[in-house]
Amino acid sequence: MIVVMRPTATPDEVEGVKRSIEEHGLEAFLSEGEERTVIGVVGDVEAISHLGTLPGVDQVIRVSSPYKLASIQEPGERTRVRIGAVEIGLGAAMVVMAGPCAVESREQVLETARCVQREGARVLRGGAWKPRTSPYSFQGLGVPALHLLAEAREATGLPVISEVVDPADVETLDRHVDVLQIGARNMQNFALLRAVGQSRHPVLLKRGLSATIEEWLLAAEYVLAAGNPNVILCERGIRTFETATRNTLDLSAVPVLRNRTHLPIVVDPSHGTGHRGLVGPMALAGAAVGADGLLIEVHPDPANARSDGDQSLAFDEFGALMDELRRLQFVRSSADERGPLPEERPVVASGIDELRDRIDDMDARLAELIQERASLALEVQRQRDPHVHGHDVGRERALLERAAGGTSGPMTPTELTMIFDAVLRASRSVQRRHAQSVVLREDAAVGSDR
Numbered sequence: 009m010i011v012v013m014r015p016t017a018t019p020d021e022v023e024g025v026k027r028s029i030e031e032h033g034l035e036a037f038l039s040e041g042e043e044r045t046v047i048g049v050v051g052d053v054e055a056i057s058h059l060g061t062l063p064g065v066d067q068v069i070r071v072s073s074p075y076k077l078a079s080i081q082e083p084g085e086r087t088r089v090r091i092g093a094v095e096i097g098l099g100a101a102m103v104v105m106a107g108p109c110a111v112e113s114r115e116q117v118l119e120t121a122r123c124v125q126r127e128g129a130r131v132l133r134g135g136a137w138k139p140r141t142s143p144y145s146f147q148g149l150g151v152p153a154l155h156l157l158a159e160a161r162e163a164t165g166l167p168v169i170s171e172v173v174d175p176a177d178v179e180t181l182d183r184h185v186d187v188l189q190i191g192a193r194n195m196q197n198f199a200l201l202r203a204v205g206q207s208r209h210p211v212l213l214k215r216g217l218s219a220t221i222e223e224w225l226l227a228a229e230y231v232l233a234a235g236n237p238n239v240i241l242c243e244r245g246i247r248t249f250e251t252a253t254r255n256t257l258d259l260s261a262v263p264v265l266r267n268r269t270h271l272p273i274v275v276d277p278s279h280g281t282g283h284r285g286l287v288g289p290m291a292l293a294g295a296a297v298g299a300d301g302l303l304i305e306v307h308p309d310p311a312n313a314r315s316d317g318d319q320s321l322a323f324d325e326f327g328a329l330m331d332e333l334r335r336l337q338f339v340r341s342s343a344d345e346r347g348p349l350p351e352e353r354p355v356v357a358s359g360i361d362e363l364r365d366r367i368d369d370m371d372a373r374l375a376e377l378i379q380e381r382a383s384l385a386l387e388v389q390r391q392r393d394p395h396v397h398g399h400d401v402g403r404e405r406a407l408l409e410r411a412a413g414g415t416s417g418p419m420t421p422t423e424l425t426m427i428f429d430a431v432l433r434a435s436r437s438v439q440r441r442h443a444q445s446v447v448l449r450e451d452a453a454v455g456s457d458r
């Protein structure tokens with residue numbers, strides 16, 4: 009913490025601040041400038057939040073973040089949270105959590121669970137207790153819903169997430185579900201946050217309707233400080249002046265959080281938009297900004313849902329969204345989840361040295377081949393108009409698919425695609441450089457003609 013004194017502060021006032029810091033067991037470092045004195049404080053500054061009120065003090069600036077456990081210690085630090093066998097965060101594949109807003113009946117939840125599992129979701133959502141704006145709206149089935157969710161988990165193998173609204177229910181939910189959700193309306197229900205801090209299950213903490221990112225992270229800090237390290241944050245839209253959407257989905261929160269916290273981040277485009285037609289585009293956008301997961305409402309018959317029907321996807325709509333997420337490679341296909349294929353290319357070698365020699369040799373051949381490929385790409389560029397874009401995305405996609413599916417070996421299709429993606433980007437870079445040089449030469453020629 010840095011305390012900046014007013015230019016008019018007297019030596020007694022500076023001394024008063026220094027004394028107050030030291031009385032709290034902290035160290036004060038004075039730096040006397042031409043115009044004003046600045047005091048650096050080292051130690052736990054929570055106890056000296058009153059410094060700003062002392063005479064002669066102009067500003068108190070916090071240097072370290074107030075959310076010690078939620079904040080990152082170094083750039084890029086990430087945590088991975090386990091939900092049963094599913095992992096979310098730190099390099100894990102993106103996790104889609106899907107299911108009805110509320111559990112309504114046995115058929116509804118089982119049918120939805122089977123659908124979302126088939127389509128590639130990896131966690132089943134379903135509210136047992138619903139925090140509703142009106143006390144006359146459907147409030148959820150309560151404990152019987154938990155039994156139905158457990159049955160759906162049994163049937164599909166999907167772990168289950170459900171919201172807890174009362175600290176007294178934490179133990180009950182703990183017995184039935186795999187992730188406890190704290191809803192937007194309860195983000196600052198500190199008793200509830202402490203209670204889920206005692207749970208052995210991960211907690212998905214939704215952003216409050218009008219919570220700043222700092223308030224949200226401090227809410228996460230309550231759970232972490234109470235002893236539960238497994239917190240997942242969920243951006244679900246905030247209240248703004250805009251009425252065209254139910255909330256304003258703050259996607260910039262994802263990269264902002266990425267710079268501040270190591271916790272996994274999920275985006276909920278259902279509550280974030282309130283309209284079925286907007287869920288798909290915003291789900292893709294959430295994936296594009298780097299969300300670790302998506303939370304999506306799906307219902308067998310949205311028109312007759314007892315809550316949030318307007319924003320719930322029908323089964324075919326959810327299927328189409330999952331296809332799109334797979335096509336854009338935000339979600340891995342089940343073939344990739346199988347892990348390395350059995351060894352289909354036996355390697356005969358006498359030892360590590362020989363293996364390394366062969367790898368070096370192969371790298372040299374690969375480099376030659378890649379250069380040869382680039383020469384072909386360059387020739388394509390020479391033969392086409394340098395002024396038009398000319399970049400055939402469809403052909404590239406087909407090439408990636410062919411490359412990914414055409415061979416067998418220890419690499420998964422996703423890993424192979426990573427390589428071809430890099431080759432294509434590099435080729436495009438060669439082509440673009442050539443096109444630019446042609447256009448520049450033309451410009452120069454036109455210039456000299458004038």
Ligand code: PEP
Nearest residue numbers: 135191192193214244279
């Ligand atoms: C929910 O996910 O069911 C829910 C009520 O969401 P929120 O707390 O974001 O409104």
Ligand code: MN
Nearest residue numbers: 109305315316
């Ligand atoms: Mn809902």
